[in-house]
Amino acid sequence: MDSESTHTGISRRRFLKDGILVPLALAVAGGGISTLFLRRADARGFYLRPPGALEERRFLAACIKCGKCAQACPYTAITMAGGEAGVGIGTPHIIAREFPCRLCPDIPCAKACPSGALDRKLEDVEKIRMGTAVIVDRENCLSLRGLRCEVCYRQCPLIDKAITIEPRHNPRTGVHSIMEPVIHADKCVGCGICENACVRDKPVIVVIKSPPVQKDYYEF
């Protein structure tokens, strides 16, 4: 508990620091410059936002960088982005490898949001969509090499929904099965617990920006 409160303290301090920086950044940024900043933020990569966050551009516009969501998080998972985030400086995000979102049933972070950047009406954790987990490095995934790891699967809070195990024959030994963790994008909430739990030095499963839903009429 002690370490948790310390961490909250840090993010609060950082928030205060950011609180000074942010208006400065805004003041400096004119129209063209702000687009530049936005581009830079996008290029920097994907920010895992707290549950119920609006689409990234709208989120950036709506978030007032007050840090209330970070304060509400009992797991110190939400931290405020630093200068590297460009215009997103001071916005809340989650570094899953350090502290993933634990999917609190009452979603206190979203409830605490005064600006609407996070959806306060969100009730069901299974409806959260922060991102989607993907095995990005199949070569280094121990489960795919036939070892009985599957830590990502067993630690998944939506076990058997967001991640399932699909066994297939392991031709290397001839008598064992490879237990392949398969991620189901329609169920994955992007909490990052799998990314956090992965036993490799560089996690082979990470949360990325959810791919857009592509409409088609092919039902099979």
Place this chain on the structure above:
Amino acid sequence: MEVSRRDFLKATAAAAAFAAAGGAVLKPKLAEAAEGGIKWGKAPCRFCGTGCGVLVGVKDGKVVATKGDPAAPVNKGLNCIKGYFLAKILYGKDRLTKPLIRKGNKMVEASWDEAMTLIAGKFKESIEKHGPDSVAIYGSGQWTVFEGYAASKLFKGGIGTNNIEPNARLCMASAVTGFMTTFASDEPMGVYDDLDLGDTYFLWGANMAECHPVLFSRMIDNRLKNPKVKIIDFGTRRTRTSQMADTYIRFNPQTDLALLNAIAHVIVKEKLYDEKFIQSHVVFKKGKTNIGYGLEDKFKFVDEPKPMTFDEYKDFLKTYTPEYASKLSGVPTATIVEMARLYADKNRKVNSLWTMGFNQHTRGTWVNNLVYNVHLLTGKICRPGENPMSLTGQPSACGTAREVGTFTHRLPADMVVTDPEHRAKAEKIWGIPAGKIPAKPTYNATEMFRALDRGDIKVIWTQVTNPFQSLPNLNRYRKGARKGDGRFVIVSDMYPTKSTEVADVILPSASWVEKEGVFGNAERRTQQWFKMVDPPGEAKNDLWQTIELAKRLGHGNLFPYKYVEKEMWEEYRKFGEGQGKDMAPYEAYAKARGLRWPVVNGKETLYRYAEGHDPYVKKGEGIKFYKNKKDGGKAVIWARPYEPAPEVPDKSYPFWLCTGRVLEHWHTGTMTGRVPELKRAYPAAVCEMHPDDAKKLGIKNLQKVKVSSRRGTIILPVDLNGRGKAEKGNIFVAFFDENKLINELCIDAYCPISGEPDYKKCAVKVEKA
């Protein structure tokens, strides 16, 4: 035999031990040169009873890598995630490297000489004042064969006390008494090959997916290849195993006794049994009923077996109608009938597999007997692909605890101290005066720590185990250890644990490939490894520690060996020779990736009691349970009734508590807890609970709850949708977490026949914390 270790290594071409990846045998020099100066040696995994083979990579005196051994028949190059991180268990930051002696409330560094002088002095003083039964050793199913053998020889043959027990009493004792009462010989008839060859698998109280991971993937592969394969999981908790099984059958705790009798009932009623097999190979017996629970100190029980006829057994089964069993167990009548028919299906090769659900049971011996009954009625036993198989939890529960016989009542090779001929044989092999080994067993594990609490045992030495986290009703025994009044606790371990907390002396131990050893796995496979690296600091092999005490107590003559391990092995295997427990000469194990006993004329045995496989079965005998001489070479079907658990949920304590393991951690977490990757993967224990129960109590997922039994309380977060899904009215907590001592809540009731406690059932309440 005067062979030095050096000569031996030369003679057996240590090469065999240092094999390159891929299993090819290279000479040591070549192996050293290979792969960037990493030298590879073979060893069995340090964790569970599966006994996976690993290749251990050594460079600059350190284990730098391990990998599954492709030449090992058990795992063919695979490991689970614990096995993957084996190298790291040796290098935790807080490794014990110096002996520590308690001075007041502080543990102070000491030399080995100081520590051993103090220990020997305490032993001598206690023996002089209170007799040899006031000193004890508590070891492990993780003891190497040598460590267990030396401890047994010193305590039984030197000091003259039967105060020796392994932690295997907490994990395998009911399997032992099950085997002994049914077949008069310990350990299974089948082998892991049955996982490839069978088509029907009944799992009872076994979460194989997490607790025997590599074996589980083998059984699943069998199903991928053969659509006929069916896996049926009988359990009280929905596990990862249930998830992958074809059928999950939930039953109320303790009612496995009724279910197995009901299955036998249907088999008998519908005449699905194998009449010829029964006539040739089976006798029927009954024992005492209403046998108690071992809850009171100094509990004693002796069974009185009485023969019965098949007809009398049929009468006994009349009570166990599917309807009756259904009412008790909650399993639908039709399911029970269906399962009985599946067990008896002449076109199916049926296997039963079980672990702690059966063994940690106040009627553990009975429920082991009952599963054999079904296999004996149907004749589905001792054949490739159809066998009952008790899976073990520890790497040498079989090899050391059971085969060496490091229990209070046992001697090597299934012998017992109560039999004068067995004692005489042991005394002869050990070269000690006749009458030296006491004829009376003293304490089972639980009773041993009760005796420490009472003060009947003054000096106790624990090796390779962590009883002060793993005992049930833990509070009593932790307090008992620190009551003073002459009590003296010695703990040998590689890391600080909950047990070193209560120790008067802590001895730093070598672990795994820091010493030479032999383990025996669940399929009778004996596996040897050489020492590959030095232990850190002044840490020393437990074998050395035991022999050092022997010398200081004047029993050094019991260990006259030059190359200790090899000569001790050759002495030890005299016990099993010609007894159906034959072991090969030491050099055979140095070369092989394990051999399954009995090993006769250099050949291992796959199927015990079966003609063509087991050299002890004569031509024309087919199947012969030759170890059960008093019943004419037949196995026993036991009439064992259903009896309730000692503590059942009530108004004040409305939930059943079950404890167990997770894949990422081993036992009390002292090794896996030091591997950052495993700790990250599963950092702390949680309380699994059914969402409906939680809702009634107003508890939300992840919320902290207070779980209490009549013996203790812990606070931990609730998990409503985890890897294990508790059934209504049940909760589950894993026992690896040293910050959440769930064993404080468990009841220290045990099976009166096996002495094994029940960690799977006691009554608790759950409240918001």
